[in-house]
Amino acid sequence: MGPAQMEARPPALVEAIVARLIPPACREHVMGDLRERYSSVPAYLVEAATVVPHVVASRVRRSFDGGLVLFEYIGLSTIFNTSTRASAAVWPRTTAGWAGVPLAVVLGVLILCDAYVPVEPAPVRDGARLDALFDSSLIRAVRHVLLALACVWLAEWVVGLTVPTAHVPAPALIEMSGAIFLMVGAMRTAWWTMFTPGSRAMGWPVVPLNWPAVTSASGAKRPGFPTWNLGEIVWMLLAAPLAPAGWRGLVAARTPAESLTAAVILAAAGFVIYSACRGLVLSAPAGSTAVRPSSNRALLEARLRTLSRWPLRAVLVVGAYWCDAFLSGLHGLADPALIGALSAVAVHVMGQRIAKNFQQELDTIDQDA
């Protein structure tokens, strides 16, 4: 191979653009292979154009998490249902099906974002509350949701240009965006916390509510600063939108059945928010090695006991959302029956995942012992 051939390399800008399009998990070797086969810029571009869709599709297949997407679908359906109902006066029911556009865009962008997550774990930082709060899983979740929302606004702008009567009204879109940001952002952060395999865990804690009892049982020390429990925050965020919805339903109720349904929504939201607030007070610190549950069987068992209460809250939140959707009637993709069925599956999936994770951690502890 002559020196001229040795020098042959794609322009830096072209290479940088192609590198950005390839998911980080396979960027190193794919870029190396493309560089090794480089002969000319057009050939390089053609090769990159055929390789990129393949590697992205393969990463999507590998990173796709059906449980998370199911949860997100349920949350988004409910958000769209509530937001479009609020603007029913300016948005005819016949066009309600167009609410599916933002839903599909959000889900599609989030699935694609997952494919671009690096496989290397983020460094686990111990002790400091701020470090823990701004750990990469939270930042990543916020970044992904913001990107998805930007794409939703762009898609709605395009829909507005092509079918002017069909795009979601601006007030509803603003309400949707705020709710999606809170709900999906929190949901993704908590999901990665709970279901990331041990070696890749981000260091987020799943904190026991009965913290004082746990510390006395395990001998672990409680650091001197209060720290939030992300799992509890998620439940609170899921329940918070229900409170005004229940109140609105109670005020506007015309029949006893509607009043009862609205009262059930309010009660469920109140219970979940109350229990989540208790969790905030009794939380354990985030990211502290002293309370890393996998390092201590007593802590792990306490965590399991705490999580065993989750299904009750999940059923309450989901049931309340179902009632809310029932009050509003059928609304495009937010068909209450569909939401109910999916919610049941989602709670089951979550329960199974939690049980599997804990069993794995307990097995590891037993092996170490």
Add this chain to the structure above:
Amino acid sequence: MPATASLGQFEQVVLAAILSLGDENAYGVTIHARVLALSAPKHVSLGAVYVTLDRLEDKKLVTSSLSSPTAERGGRAKRCYRLEAAGERALEESLDAARRVSDAVARAWGRRRWKHAHQH
């Protein structure tokens, strides 16, 4: 004995390419070149090879590791693939099945040609 993973036709070709290249030299570019040779005259894209390698890795038929970076690759590492015992077993079973199909076809064709020759 654990059940062997079933292989698609293209997966067989990729596994055969890795097997013939050996552990040290089986990475994206060389595997693609060998796959092209094995499946000629059909053209196969590099992207299709990556997708199949990922799938084979998920099935635990091959494993991969990054080698040290080289200058001709712009300082980037190769991902070298290695055929696992399960992969060899799967490939062997696929070959056995292909051989049985081949024998059956040859027998059927042989009988038909024999009949054809006697009729004329």
